Amino acid sequence: MRLPILSTREPHQAARSSHPNRPDRPPRPAPHSWPWRVALTSLLAWVPLQARAAEEPFAAALAEAERTPSQFQTARQRQAAVTLFTALVGIPSPSGAEGPLRNYLRGYLTALGAREIRLAKPEAPRMNNLVMEFPASPGLADQGAILLNAHLDTISALRCTPEGMRYDAGQGDFYHEGENQPGRSSSFGADDKAGVTVIVSALAALQTRPLNQSIGNPDGRARSAAHRRILVVLTAEEETGFKGAKHLAQYYPELFAGVEVSLTFDGPLEFDSHYPKDSLVVVVQEASAATQPYRHVLELVGQACGEMKVSHGRTETGLGMGDFEAFPAAAHAGLHLRSPQRGLHARERVKVADLIRHIDLLEYLLLNYDAKQ
16 A cells, blocks of 8 residues: 555555656655755645545545644645655555655655665664754754654554554544454554654644744745754664664664754553643653753743643653663653554554644744754
């Protein structure tokens, strides 16, 4: 399954399309010299959603995205995030077989302006990790990098059946059709494709943000917002013992040099939390919460939630249960955020409003990390 949206003609598999403007494959990588590369990427991610809406099985999800309020994303960007999520779910990526998903995301991020960091040391075994970077904006090159992390893999193909994903318009949730059938798989890959969607969609919005006059863009046209270096680390084989993260730590420790803070999106939102009362959940040790850089991140999360008029919670449950545990100390990975998905490898659900809210949170963190220190 390779399409962003599952076909209505064949509900259990996706069919290829030859239409050049359908978002059936990642946007073509564009040279950095093309000033319109970001606009083209956004267009390919959205066109022609409106014309196709009536025939899509997830048309209701696109409509929900359009009416969901957002601090930073336009209606088109919110719909593009939903389309991207369905695209990622539609590319099977069980642990050890993440290659097609890796290639899709490499093309997508390249078109946004990211550069791939090649992982090709002869002594390192081959893995499907993807590491890319957005260089720092002028004036921020001397600041430590922000590392964004999620994992590419899902549980085994026997237990993860993405063709079973459906949309519950009443609840505003993606869900698995087998969630109430004993003996049926009810995972469609929300773990961690919801987290990957948050990172990629926030970066897309960041690269096309219409900056207001107060920060140097009086004409309001879309321009990349100023940011420090952003390192995107999408790992393989997290579900089988954090193998991708351990591989990077062992063979490529230099990747983590100069990282100020790592932000991982992983783990079910409702796990040992007060969801839905708390719309966002931060996982951090109490002792770490009072130290930098985690104190600054927590302050920004609080400010973001105040502006979004939602509450967030904190927990220590989940520490030691993800890539961040395998990263070296230089990664400063003592805090992570839950992904906008519920269900631990069973009865998975993803609420469109949660997905959009998490994208808003990450964009707020990236835009304000330096502005409010």
